Structures are given as C-alpha cells and as structure tokens.
Amino acid sequence: xxxxLIEFRNVNHIYGKGTQQEWDALIDVSVSIRPGExxxxxxxxxxxxxxxxxxxxxxxxxxxxxxxxxxxxxxxxETVWDIRQRVGMVFQNPDNQxxxxxxxxxxxxGPENLGVPSPEIRxxxxxxxxxxxxxxYRLHSPHQLSGGQKQRVAIAGMIAMRxxxxxxxxxxxxxxxxxRQEVMxxxxxxNEEENITVLHITHYMDEAIFADRILVMESGRIALEGTPAxxxxxxDTLYKLQLxxxxxxxxxxxxxxxxxxxxxxxxxxxxxxxxLCQ
Amino acid sequence: MSITVENLSYVYLPxxxxxxxxxxxxxxxxxxxxxxxxxxxxxxxxxxxxxxxxxxxxxxxxxxxxxxxxxxxxxxxxRAIRRKVGMVFQYPEHQxxxxxxxxxxxxGPKNSGVPxxxxxxxxREGLAMVDLDLDVLRERSPFELSGGQKRRVAIAGVLAMKxxxxxxxxxxxxxxxxxRDEILSQVQSLYQAWDLTVILVTxxxxxxxxxxxxxxxxxxxxxxxxxxxxxVFSNADKLRSMGxxxxxxxxxxxxxxxxxxxxxxxxxxxxxxxxxxxxxxxLKRHGNA
Numbered sequence: 001x002x003x004x005l006i007e008f009r010n011v012n013h014i015y016g017k018g019t020q021q022e023w024d025a026l027i028d029v030s031v032s033i034r035p036g037e038x039x040x041x042x043x044x045x046x047x048x049x050x051x052x053x054x055x056x057x058x059x060x061x062x063x064x065x066x067x068x069x070x071x072x073x074x075x076x077x078e079t080v081w082d083i084r085q086r087v088g089m090v091f092q093n094p095d096n097q098x099x100x101x102x103x104x105x106x107x108x109x110g111p112e113n114l115g116v117p118s119p120e121i122r123x124x125x126x127x128x129x130x131x132x133x134x135x136x137y138r139l140h141s142p143h144q145l146s147g148g149q150k151q152r153v154a155i156a157g158m159i160a161m162r163x164x165x166x167x168x169x170x171x172x173x174x175x176x177x178x179x180r181q182e183v184m185x186x187x188x189x190x191n192e193e194e195n196i197t198v199l200h201i202t203h204y205m206d207e208a209i210f211a212d213r214i215l216v217m218e219s220g221r222i223a224l225e226g227t228p229a230x231x232x233x234x235x236d237t238l239y240k241l242q243l244x245x246x247x248x249x250x251x252x253x254x255x256x257x258x259x260x261x262x263x264x265x266x267x268x269x270x271x272x273x274x275x276l277c278q
Numbered sequence: 279m280s281i282t283v284e285n286l287s288y289v290y291l292p293x294x295x296x297x298x299x300x301x302x303x304x305x306x307x308x309x310x311x312x313x314x315x316x317x318x319x320x321x322x323x324x325x326x327x328x329x330x331x332x333x334x335x336x337x338x339x340x341x342x343x344x345x346x347x348x349x350x351x352x353x354x355x356x357r358a359i360r361r362k363v364g365m366v367f368q369y370p371e372h373q374x375x376x377x378x379x380x381x382x383x384x385x386g387p388k389n390s391g392v393p394x395x396x397x398x399x400x401x402r403e404g405l406a407m408v409d410l411d412l413d414v415l416r417e418r419s420p421f422e423l424s425g426g427q428k429r430r431v432a433i434a435g436v437l438a439m440k441x442x443x444x445x446x447x448x449x450x451x452x453x454x455x456x457x458r459d460e461i462l463s464q465v466q467s468l469y470q471a472w473d474l475t476v477i478l479v480t481x482x483x484x485x486x487x488x489x490x491x492x493x494x495x496x497x498x499x500x501x502x503x504x505x506x507x508x509x510v511f512s513n514a515d516k517l518r519s520m521g522x523x524x525x526x527x528x529x530x531x532x533x534x535x536x537x538x539x540x541x542x543x544x545x546x547x548x549x550x551x552x553x554x555x556x557x558x559x560x561l562k563r564h565g566n567a
Contacts, residue, residue: 021422043454044454044456045424045425045453045454045456045457092452146320146321170452173451173452174451174452176319176320176481176521177319177481177521177523178320178521179320203453203454203455205455206526242454243455244455247484247525247526247527247548248530250548251527251530251548251551251552254548254552255555255556258552258556260556269533272530273530273533273537276534276539276555276559277539
C-alpha cells in the first residue's frame with residue numbers, strides 16, 4: 001500500500017530465540033496504518049499487542065519480515081532517529097516517563113535532543129502544552145501532577161517533536177476514571193484536529209469505540225479487524241478470545257437472545273435508548 | 279472481625295509548607311463479615327483511610343479499633359493486628375522478592391511464627407485460593423510468571439497469613455478482562471469460603487455494583503455517601519460531580535426511565551437490566567397485540 005504511514009509486512013517476532021523460553025510473539029503479521037487513522041489494538045495479556053506496538057518505532061525489530069515507517073525500514077540504523085521523531089510512544093506507567101524538574105523542561109527535552117533552535121523550542125513547548133490543555137502547569141514539578149496530567153505531559157513531550165503518529169501502550173491502565181477521560185479526550189482531539197495518526201493499545205473496550213478501526217490480537221496474529229461496529233458485533237467470538245464487549249453491546253446481545261431484534265452493532269447508551277424507545 | 283473508625287483526621291507532613299489534610303473527622307463502622315466497596319477519585323482519601331485499618335498510618339486525631347482493640351493506644355501489638363488484617367496493595371506484584379514461589383508465599387506466615395511443618399499447608403492453601411498449584415510452581419521464580427500470575431502469587435502471600443479481614447486496593451488495575459474476572463471471582467469465593475470481612479477499593483463501578491453489599495464513597499477526605507449500591511447509585515448527579523461515574527447500565531436505565539419505558543431506577547447490573555427490559559418490552563408487546 002503506497003499511502004501507508006506504518007506498514008507491517010509479514011512480521012515475525014521471536015523472544016528468547018534459541019533458548020528454552022523461545023516464544024513466537026508475532027506470527028506473520030501484515031497490516032497498514034494510514035495517515036490520520038485512529039487504530040485501537042485489543043487482545044488479552046500475551047496476545048502480542050504490545051510487541052506489535054514496539055515495532056512501530058524500532059524499539060523492537062522484526063525477527064523476519066519488515067516494518068516501514070513513512071517508507072523507512074526500521075532495521076536501517078541510519079534512519080532510526082528519523083523514525084522515532086515521526087512515531088512517538090507513551091507507556092502505561094505515568095511515573096516512569098517524565099525526566100525533568102518542571103513540566104516545560106520535560107516537554108522541551110525531545111526537541112532539544114533533535115537540535116531544534118531555542119526560540120523554536122519555546123514555541124513548540126507552548127503549542128504542545130496547549131494541545132494537551134496543560135499550559136497553566138508549565139512551571140509545576142511533574143511529581144505534583146495527577147496520573148492523568150502526567151500522561152498528558154508525556155503526550156506533550158511527543159507532540160513537541162512534531163510526530164506523525166503516536167503509539168499509546170495502555171496509557172490509561174493506571175489511571176482513575178477522571179484521568180482516563182482526560183487522556184482519551186486529549187488523544188481524540190489530537191487525532192481529529194491535528195490529524196495525528198493514533199495507534200492505541202488498550203484493555204478498555206469503551207476506549208476502542210471511537211477508533212476508525214480495531215485490530216484484535218490473539219496468539220501473535222491479527223484475529224479480527226474492522227470498524228468498532230463490525231468487530232464488537234461479533235460478541236461470541238470476542239468472548240472466546242477472552243475479551244469483553246462494551247456493556248451496551250453485551251446488553252443488546254443478551255436481549256436478542258431473548259427474542260428481540262436489536263442491531264448487533266449497538267455500542268453506546270444513546271444508541272440503545274433510541275432503539276428501545278422506538 | 280470488625281473495624282470501627284471514630285472522628286479520624288489525618289494530616290500529611292504537618293507543620294511544613296507541604297502540609298495537606300487527607301481525612302476530615304471520618305467515622306465509620308465496618309461489621310464482621312461485611313463486603314464493603316470503597317470508591318472515590320484519586321486524592322479523595324480512600325487509600326489513606328485503609329492504611330489506618332492495620333496501623334500503617336497513625337491518626338493525627340481520632341481512633342481506629344480493630345476487633346475492639348484501639349490501634350492508637352500505646353503498647354498495642356501491631357504485629358498481631360497485621361496478621362489479622364491482610365492488605366493487598368496496588369500492584370502487589372512489585373513487592374515480590376523470593377527466589378521461588380514457595381519462598382515468597384511462605385515469607386509472611388514464617389515470620390509470624392507458623393511452624394515449618396504447617397508452612398507447606400499454608401502456602402498450598404493460599405495459592406489454591408487464587409487457582410495456582412503449589413506442585414507446579416514451587417521452585418519457579420515468581421519473576422518469570424505472567425503479569426496476572428505474579429499478582430495472584432502476591433495475593434497468595436497475604437492469604438497464607440490467614441487474615442480475618444482482607445483489604446484489596448485496586449486489585450485489578452492494569453489487568454486484561456480475563457485477569458480482572460479471575461481475581462474478582464476469587465475474591466468472591468474467598469469471601470464465602472473463609473467467612474472474611476472484605477474491603478475492596480476500586481475504580482470500576484460495574485465490578486463493585488456486582489459484588490459489594492455496601493458502598494462507601496470518599497470525596498475530599500470525607501465520606502460523601504454510604505449505603506447499598508441501590509442507595510449510592512441513585513445519586514448519579516452527585517457521583518458525577520465528584521468525578522465518579524455510575525455503571526453504564528444505570529445511565530441507560532435512568533434515561534429509559536426519563537423516556538417512560540421503565541419505572542425502576544435502581545438497576546446497576548447487566549443481569550437486572552436484561553430481565554427488567556425484557557419484562558417491560560414483553561408487556562408492551564402484549565399491550566399492542
């Protein structure tokens with residue numbers, strides 16, 4: 001596919017090759033992420049979803065096959081920094097990602113390392129903090145922030161590098177409901193308004209509802225792929241893959257088993273209310 | 279075994295510029311064999327509150343009584359209290375340290391004086407309660423297990439102490455849906471099998487609605503709501519103003535109630551919603567026929 005931003009071509013990844021613990025984490029995975037797309041990746045622990053994500057910016061390299069980012073092969077050592085500038089990652093633990101003593105210094109860390117001139121860094125830091133709605137905290141110390149705020153600062157640190165894509169590896173797993181909402185609103189706004197491509201790995205089905213496309217991983221392969229409506233309407237398959245479906249989808253599914261005929265792709269409270277009150 | 283909290287206040291770092299009051303005049307009684315859920319957003323004081331329950335934190339003022347013993351009295355045997363009040367912290371797997379699963383799970387009971395001959399049974403039973411088999415895992419390093427297994431080994435270490443009160447601080451954080459379900463159903467069967475008092479701190483309204491018979495909602499260092507899940511979730515607007523949600527099912531039922539489809543508002547689990555909606559839809563179908 002010519003217009004892919006990230007392209008996985010027959011990617012295999014083997015952990016601990018040649019040891020007793022040898023384990024195929026990815027098996028012949030081929031998928032393309034288009035510019036501006038919001039892709040959610042679901043799958044239970046050990047399904048390979050984090051391994052897939054870490055291939056998107058050369059944190060891991062394929063055992064065979066290849067990953068192309070903006071046309072650059074991640075195995076090429078010459079281009080690894082270009083790739084990491086284009087694809088930034090946010091991890092699960094908000095306490096492990098911030099390095100500086102103030103929020104703005106932390107956000108400036110990335111562009112400084114890229115050799116961006118000072119006035120430009122100032123501008124980028126302010127823009128990035130504005131984009132995640134954290135500008136008023138720019139002089140705060142990161143350890144005074146809530147989990148959701150820390151994750152937003154981590155996201156700002158990537159935005160300041162002007163990436164084309166952000167990869168989020170369970171960024172809300174350690175947050176409370178308010179923090180989760182803050183982070184998800186921020187990510188959705190960056191995708192919709194700044195046209196940043198998003199690859200979002202999560203265990204929360206309700207975070208995947210808003211994606212353009214969902215990939216479901218199982219035993220190192222992509223088991224299901226499609227729009228949220230297409231994927232979540234396969235309730236029994238998802239249960240077999242040890243995943244949940246959104247609560248409203250589950251309820252519609254149960255009611256249908258009792259002889260009603262609600263659309264299988266019901267995802268939200270509003271949709272179900274409207275269908276039931278017809 | 280019961281816990282009584284009387285006029286408890288707690289101030290972090292008193293007399294410093296960082297001084298912060300985390301609890302304000304909290305009074306609550308948790309009865310023997312109750313299953314209580316504690317909810318509240320980050321910073322609401324819920325973790326500070328539960329850390330008082332086994333004397334990890336001392337009240338700035340007020341009293342905490344466990345099984346009638348006042349933990350604030352001088353000379354109280356806190357070790358004995360901590361044997362009875364088992365505390366599973368957030369991300370308990372970060373506290374694993376043993377070279378083998380056996381060593382790790384046996385550490386607590388061994389230090390509390392359980393004789394070597396009885397240790398084996400304690401470890402076996404603790405592991406069995408979280409669906410792990412001592413014979414399979416005995417010599418394994420806890421660090422080479424999967425994330426969900428590590429967490430269960432850490433919980434087994436607390437269970438091997440045979441506590442009378444089990445406190446769990448967000449035991450499902452960061453787990454996948456299967457891991458969440460496993461841990462929660464194990465807590466449920468422990469509650470029944472061991473006649474425990476269980477206190478579960480969580481962010482998941484769906485889970486707590488299903489499991490606990492009583493919910494305590496913390497907000498800004500005070501108890502904002504205390505009652506059955508029915509009572510608590512009927513205050514949907516108040517919960518939202520505290521940065522908490524209600525189960526999605528409750529949001530649905532309230533909207534259906536507003537539109538006149540259902541009469542009840544006190545529904546918060548999928549099972550109940552399924553049967554109530556089925557009931558009204560069938561009535562409607564008959565009415566139209």
